[in-house]
Amino acid sequence: MKTDKRDRAARFRRRLLQAMTEAGLSQSALARSVGVDRSTISQLVSSNIVRLPNAQVVAECAATLGISADWLLGLSERPEQAAALLAESMEFSAANRALIDDQIYDWHREAAGYKIRHVPARLPDLVKTHDMLRWEYAPHLGRTIDQAIGASSDRLDLLKGSPSDYEIAIPIFELETFVRGEGYYAELPEATRKGQIERMLMLHDQLYPTLRVFLFDARRLHSAPVTVFGPLLAALYLGSNYIVFRDTERVTAISRHFDALIREASISAREFPDYLADLARGA
Numbered sequence: 001m002k003t004d005k006r007d008r009a010a011r012f013r014r015r016l017l018q019a020m021t022e023a024g025l026s027q028s029a030l031a032r033s034v035g036v037d038r039s040t041i042s043q044l045v046s047s048n049i050v051r052l053p054n055a056q057v058v059a060e061c062a063a064t065l066g067i068s069a070d071w072l073l074g075l076s077e078r079p080e081q082a083a084a085l086l087a088e089s090m091e092f093s094a095a096n097r098a099l100i101d102d103q104i105y106d107w108h109r110e111a112a113g114y115k116i117r118h119v120p121a122r123l124p125d126l127v128k129t130h131d132m133l134r135w136e137y138a139p140h141l142g143r144t145i146d147q148a149i150g151a152s153s154d155r156l157d158l159l160k161g162s163p164s165d166y167e168i169a170i171p172i173f174e175l176e177t178f179v180r181g182e183g184y185y186a187e188l189p190e191a192t193r194k195g196q197i198e199r200m201l202m203l204h205d206q207l208y209p210t211l212r213v214f215l216f217d218a219r220r221l222h223s224a225p226v227t228v229f230g231p232l233l234a235a236l237y238l239g240s241n242y243i244v245f246r247d248t249e250r251v252t253a254i255s256r257h258f259d260a261l262i263r264e265a266s267i268s269a270r271e272f273p274d275y276l277a278d279l280a281r282g283a
Contacts, residue, residue, distance in 0.1 A: 009050045011074040017045055019065040019072070034060040093235070093242045103242075105151070107229050108158055114230020117167045117258045121225040121237060123178060124168050126155050129199050131192045156203075164230075166211045167269075169261040171218040179279045197280050204273045212269035216261045228255050 020030060027045065031038040036057060044053055044061075052058070052073070062069035070076035093103055108116065118124060125133070130149050138145045177183045181193055203211065216223075225237035234254040235242040245251055267275045 006050050008074055009052055010047075012052055012072055013045055013047065015072050015074075016061065019067050020045075023065050025065070030061065030064060033064040036060075091244045091246075093244055105154065105158075107227075107233065107235065108155070108162075108164075111164060111229035111232055113163045114232065115165045115167065116230065117169070117228040117255070119169050119223045119226050119258070119261070121239075122174065122184065123170070123196075125152050126166075126168075127200050127203050128152060129192070129195050132188075132196045135188055135192055160207070165209075167214065167258070167262065168212070169214045169216055169223065169258065169265065171223075172215045172266055173218055175215060175276065176279065179276075179283045181283075194280075197276060201273050201276060208269065213272045214262055214265040214269055215267035215272065215275065216265045221261055221264055223257065223261055226254060226258075228258055231255075 020026075025033075027041045028038050031041045034041070034057065040053075040057070044057075053061075058069050058072060062072055068076055118126075122136075123132075128136070133149050133152060134145055178185045178188075178193065179197065181188055181190065185193070200213075204213065226234060227237075228234045228251065231248070231251060233244055233246045234251045235244045236254075245254065
């Protein structure tokens with residue numbers, strides 16, 4: 001529906017006056033900064049003038065006042081400039097190799113009561129045995145491996161006492177190469193693999209359906225490592241950093257991506273323990 005010219009001019013005038021008041025700028029000061037006569041600004045804020053300024057004046061006013069030109073013109077309900085909106089909705093956060101990152105812990109606590117959905121880079125740290133954590137992280141964590149083990153235990157304790165549901169989606173090939181001791185897991189001792197399998201089966205028995213593990217076919221669907229903390233945020237894991245999205249549109253889009261992984265899962269959460277046990281027997 002088209003907006004009447006008078007209404008658009010009135011909205012522009014109100015918003016310009018509001019922004020000037022919040023910025024503490026007089027008509028003269030704004031005119032100097034924009035590079036126009038004071039009379040030009042006076043006309044823009046006058047209720048007797050039913051017109052909008054040219055694009056250059058609008059842009060200069062918006063830049064001076066630190067607001068969005070679209071907001072001034074009534075094309076947006078957000079007064080922030082595009083760069084500010086982007087900074088608010090997306091951030092970079094340093095990522096540690098293992099779960100010894102206080103930021104991760106804070107995100108879990110922030111999302112308490114919401115569903116937390118996770119695609120891990122390998123097997124989820126949350127369910128790993130101490131032996132598995134030592135094999136995987138000791139080469140680069142050194143003495144701080146005990147911190148990683150303690151942090152992993154803290155995460156599991158948080159899960160056990162949390163009102164949140166956890167959904168984890170893992171590519172089938174990741175679980176298969178682990179059970180068979182191939183690829184990334186080629187040097188993992190057999191005893192460690194068996195202990196890890198037993199632990200995953202035990203945790204499933206203890207925590208299902210609060211904790212649900214799905215297996216998807218990466219040949220049909222691909223996913224980068226990502227965690228969705230309810231409707232609050234989604235964190236994409238790059239290795240050394242997380243890209244964190246907090247705006248509703250992107251969090252929803254990533255949630256829909258996870259929905260597709262669950263919907264197309266080859267092995268459901270209910271089928272997971274039997275599949276893992278059969279896989280282990282055939283290894």
